[in-house]
Amino acid sequence: MSEPSGRGAWRVLVPVMALGAGLLFGTSAALAEDEPAEPETLAGLITERTAQVEALATQVEELRTEIDEASDASPLPAKVDAEALAPLVGSEAVRGPGVQVMLDDAGYTLETLPADYTVDDVVVHQQDVQGVINALWAGGAEAMMVQDQRIISTSAVRCVGNTLYLQGRVYSPPYTITAIGDRGSLLGALEDDATVSNYRAWAEILGLGYQVTELAEVELPAFVGTLRAQHATPLGPRPEVEEELPLGR
Numbered sequence: 001m002s003e004p005s006g007r008g009a010w011r012v013l014v015p016v017m018a019l020g021a022g023l024l025f026g027t028s029a030a031l032a033e034d035e036p037a038e039p040e041t042l043a044g045l046i047t048e049r050t051a052q053v054e055a056l057a058t059q060v061e062e063l064r065t066e067i068d069e070a071s072d073a074s075p076l077p078a079k080v081d082a083e084a085l086a087p088l089v090g091s092e093a094v095r096g097p098g099v100q101v102m103l104d105d106a107g108y109t110l111e112t113l114p115a116d117y118t119v120d121d122v123v124v125h126q127q128d129v130q131g132v133i134n135a136l137w138a139g140g141a142e143a144m145m146v147q148d149q150r151i152i153s154t155s156a157v158r159c160v161g162n163t164l165y166l167q168g169r170v171y172s173p174p175y176t177i178t179a180i181g182d183r184g185s186l187l188g189a190l191e192d193d194a195t196v197s198n199y200r201a202w203a204e205i206l207g208l209g210y211q212v213t214e215l216a217e218v219e220l221p222a223f224v225g226t227l228r229a230q231h232a233t234p235l236g237p238r239p240e241v242e243e244e245l246p247l248g249r
Helices: 007-033 042-070 077-089 128-138 183-192 194-206
Strands: 094-104 143-146 149-151 159-162 164-166 169-171 173-180 209-220
Touching: 007 077, 007 143, 094 128, 094 183, 094 194, 128 143, 128 159, 128 173, 128 183, 128 194, 143 209, 183 209, 194 209
Parallel strands: none
Antiparallel strands: 094 173, 094 209, 143 149, 143 173, 159 164, 164 169
């Protein structure tokens, strides 16, 4: 007895469909194996992003050189105005007198940590670095650099664990903040700033590093990055130092 034509067709199509599905699954698995794995830890992600930022910074410098070479032959009025503003906005390297502030952890271990204090009390915090930066801007700083990077008014300084994260790069203490400007005004602003004064008090109590150096002349590099503000987050100050030794910050 012969089979209906429809049933015979299904006997042929079912193996073909199964073979096709197997090929699709195999291809998907092979493509998935070829894709690079995402970092599984925050440290790995930061390292990957740092490498990407450095590669992009190199491309920016190459493109900037090409643009400069193409426009030097016939500068437009707008270009002349931009060149006059370049030192102020950070897009050009600058040189002049200034001051440098160094902040550092106290250097205790868990075994040597003073009684009634925590590890959090003896390390430099994000607001400490930001406090020095704000004081120097208030003191009339014409240009500023944190570690080896030029910063501008929209630069964001963040802490990730016990490290500083700035414009795609990670730094460990000690942290240096360098500013160009009238040295007397800059030093006076550091002395008068409440946040910096509070840090100095903690430094005297627990041995945190705080050193200010006057510089006869220093050169700061051009800022590398976008000049457009992305977002802003207010930072809270450290607890005020009492006359008696405080227990925790």
